[in-house]
Amino acid sequence: MKYELKLILVICVFSLTLQCGTSAAQEIEPASISGSVVDSVNNTPLPGAHVFLSGTSIGTSTDYAGRFSLNSLPPGAHTLTVSSIGYGRFSQDIAIKAGEHVSKPIKLAPVVYELGELYVGNLDDRWERHLSRFERLFIGETERADSVIILNPEVLRFRSRWWGRFTAEALAPLQIENRSTGYSITYHLDEFYHSGLITRWDGDSFFTPLSPRDSVQADYWTEQRERAFSGSLKHLLLSLVHNRLEQEQFSIYMESDRGYGHTGTSRRPARVSRIVSKADTDHHHHLRYFGNLEIVYRGKPEEDNYPVVAQKRRGAAQHQTSHIKLNTRPVTIDPNGEIVETYGATRMGYLSYRRFAEALPKEYLPQHFKEEIRQDSFTSRD
Numbered sequence: 001m002k003y004e005l006k007l008i009l010v011i012c013v014f015s016l017t018l019q020c021g022t023s024a025a026q027e028i029e030p031a032s033i034s035g036s037v038v039d040s041v042n043n044t045p046l047p048g049a050h051v052f053l054s055g056t057s058i059g060t061s062t063d064y065a066g067r068f069s070l071n072s073l074p075p076g077a078h079t080l081t082v083s084s085i086g087y088g089r090f091s092q093d094i095a096i097k098a099g100e101h102v103s104k105p106i107k108l109a110p111v112v113y114e115l116g117e118l119y120v121g122n123l124d125d126r127w128e129r130h131l132s133r134f135e136r137l138f139i140g141e142t143e144r145a146d147s148v149i150i151l152n153p154e155v156l157r158f159r160s161r162w163w164g165r166f167t168a169e170a171l172a173p174l175q176i177e178n179r180s181t182g183y184s185i186t187y188h189l190d191e192f193y194h195s196g197l198i199t200r201w202d203g204d205s206f207f208t209p210l211s212p213r214d215s216v217q218a219d220y221w222t223e224q225r226e227r228a229f230s231g232s233l234k235h236l237l238l239s240l241v242h243n244r245l246e247q248e249q250f251s252i253y254m255e256s257d258r259g260y261g262h263t264g265t266s267r268r269p270a271r272v273s274r275i276v277s278k279a280d281t282d283h284h285h286h287l288r289y290f291g292n293l294e295i296v297y298r299g300k301p302e303e304d305n306y307p308v309v310a311q312k313r314r315g316a317a318q319h320q321t322s323h324i325k326l327n328t329r330p331v332t333i334d335p336n337g338e339i340v341e342t343y344g345a346t347r348m349g350y351l352s353y354r355r356f357a358e359a360l361p362k363e364y365l366p367q368h369f370k371e372e373i374r375q376d377s378f379t380s381r382d
Contacts, residue, residue, distance in 0.1 A: 031096040034069040035104035037062050037082055046084050046108060054079035054091070054204035055362040057183075074363065075100065075282065076334035081188070081204045082106050083173075089188060091204055097282055123154060130158035134168050137199050138192065140355030141309050144228065147180035148357045168192040177210070181228055181360065182221030184208045200343070207361040226366045228358045231297040231320055233351055235369075238337035240276050241285045242373050249299040255323070256291035267294065279332055284340075288330035292323045295351070306353050322349035336362060 045066030052059030082090040087108035155172040170189040191202040212218035239248040302316040331344040
């Protein structure tokens with residue numbers, strides 16, 4: 001999962017990497033991936049290797065012969081990831097069409113881990129301060145962030161420079177629990193970088209639902225997952241491609257420089273037909289515009305802590321305002337409401353306030369939203 005964050009606040013689109021999900025709007029034939037995992041040195045099968053689609057809860061383990069199969073997959077752009085103890089991780093972007101079956105032989109290279117380096121280090125007061133800073137930048141400072149715990153922070157190592165550069169690496173996968181949304185997350189951190197107003201991170205994640213202790217907790221997790229989805233970038237992009245902005249309580253505006261000799265920016269309502277178009281790839285769309293897209297989400301007010309984090313001298317507003325700037329034109333939106341291009345866009349304002357604490361499996365959609373999109377799809381065909 002790839003991020004770039006520009007703090008105004010500004011965070012790069014959660015990928016804006018390849019994510020999988022379910023586009024309930026269209027009856028799309030599912031796809032599948034199968035293959036085998038072997039040792040790259042002697043070609044012997046690797047049983048028990050973990051095979052998953054990054055950012056999702058879709059995964060499996062290889063059998064005694066190193067074989068695996070992932071079925072009923074939504075088509076689109078994905079990141080196929082394979083990990084096994086004693087071997088380097090395999091991670092590859094893969095695009096599959098509706099109804100397509102992809103066969104993927106995979107070879108993992110053996111690696112030698114320095115266990116002493118993994119778990120013994122100078123975890124002093126300075127490291128504790130760096131950890132606190134990392135958690136604020138990575139997990140975030142929303143109300144939900146207090147419920148997110150990194151269970152093995154000792155694998156993190158940090159570097160800080162006097163000019164403000166701050167980086168982190170993880171010597172083993174991070175084990176994270178989100179006790180608000182009810183997920184255990186394994187996160188393979190590849191990059192974490194912060195300097196000035198820019199932060200970005202990159203890695204592969206796998207979500208495992210926690211087991212609720214009773215129906216009350218199950219209902220709570222369902223509610224919190226729906227709240228995390230509401231107003232998210234995924235919610236916005238799906239609303240754009242299915243022309244549901246008004247129903248989902250979004251308003252969008254185009255902002256652009258006034259031109260030479262003028263100061264400030266101009267602002268006008270944005271027309272979906274001008275900025276969204278169908279792509280050549282099945283069920284994909286292109287998003288193209290110049291300047292910044294302003295998004296106003298009226299479905300929820302700002303959290304009380306947002307003006308403090310964003311250094312705004314006011315109270316919490318009754319609506320959430322964000323901006324999105326495209327880093328490449330166009331960017332591609334897959335059937336699951338995810339931007340395909342890595343670091344394809346930068347988000348600012350309230351959307352940048354939402355960080356890893358708000359993360360959900362890529363295939364997640366609230367049931368009511370699935371039904372509403374499906375009904376719209378039926379209506380458009382009548």
